[in-house]
Amino acid sequence: xxxxxxxxxxxxxxxxxxxxxxxxxxxxxNELLQSVHQGALASELFxxxxxxxxxxxxxxxxxxxxxxxSFIHIIxxxxxGRTDGQKKxxxxxxxxxxxxxxxxISSLTMEVLxxxxxxxxxxxx
Numbered sequence: 001x002x003x004x005x006x007x008x009x010x011x012x013x014x015x016x017x018x019x020x021x022x023x024x025x026x027x028x029x030n031e032l033l034q035s036v037h038q039g040a041l042a043s044e045l046f047x048x049x050x051x052x053x054x055x056x057x058x059x060x061x062x063x064x065x066x067x068x069x070s071f072i073h074i075i076x077x078x079x080x081g082r083t084d085g086q087k088k089x090x091x092x093x094x095x096x097x098x099x100x101x102x103x104x105i106s107s108l109t110m111e112v113l114x115x116x117x118x119x120x121x122x123x124x125x
Contacts, residue, residue, distance in 0.1 A: 011050035039094030067105035
């Protein structure tokens, strides 16, 4: 799909990466952040200047029965209007970008959430 069809109110996403803090000793978190960002761009679903990516370490976590299990959870917050196929495409392209980095991770999950336009405020300067 051409990006020009998705400009305007289709800007976004907010890519939020949550990860278990000890993971920073195993993988380069900045590389993970850059790879997720590049995956969002490569999906061609967003205006490049509108993609925002950030990461947060969870100091206390548990994965299943593993007290020392590692996890990465990626949330994409987007405006409504994209199809289920486009959302799936986003997660697939991002996974292609991060798959080599995430080998050995106990849990990798991604979700695409739609923001409600009426409750979203944006100010650019």
